[in-house]
Amino acid sequence: MIAETVCAAVSAAGLGIAAVAAYRRRFLAAARTAAYALVPIGLVLTGAVAWAAETAFSPTAxxxxxxxxGAWLLFATTRAVERRGGGTRAERRAARAARRGAVAPGASAPSLGGAARPAARPAERPKAAGSAGSADPADDFSDIEAILKKHGI
Known part of the structure; x- marks a missing residue:
């Protein structure tokens, strides 16, 4: 009798905590907490203590x-959602930041080959920009032409 009361109280407290978590919009945590909270009352209602006496024909069992x-189904569902990408907010933010930072600014530099390195060009450009009319307009498109020739266009 006391064990059943304690299990019912633990289940009620767990469901209350799950309700608070759901109110805070932490639905995966709320579902998982509800699943844990249903286990003690489920064990009491199955009659695990008096297994041999009433299990087979008891509607309570x-x-x-x-x-x-239902608790197992909640566990399985929350695991599936979590693996699919439902994770916590911090995990989703980190994944988004990793996707944004995946493209490096100099990612196309290796595809240009050794002859047309962009690292050599910035040293030449400030000198040409200092003199008003000495820059040849054909030099402005030489980088583009090199890229197009490399790709066969």
């Missing part, structure tokens, strides 16, 4: 098995 199955 079948309700307990149903609650255990």
């Amino acid at each position: 079948w309700v307990g098995f149903g609650l255990l199955g």
Whole structure:
């Protein structure tokens, strides 16, 4: 009698915590907490203590098995959602930041080859920009022409 009361109180407290988590929009945590909270009352309702006496034909035991199955289903669902990408906000933010930072500014430099390195050009450009009319307009498109020739265009 005392064990059943304690299990019911633990389940009620767990469901209360799950409700608070759901109110804070932490639905995966709320579902997982609800699943944990249903286990003690499910075990009590299955009659695990008096297994031999009433398990087979007790409607209360079948309700307990149903609650255990529901708890297992919640566990499985939250794991599937979490693996699919539902994770926490911090994990989603980190993944988005990693995707944004994946493209490096100089990512096309290796494809230009050794002859047309962009690192050599910035040293030449400030000198040409200092004199007003000495820059040849054909030099402005030489980088573009080199890229197009490399790709066969």
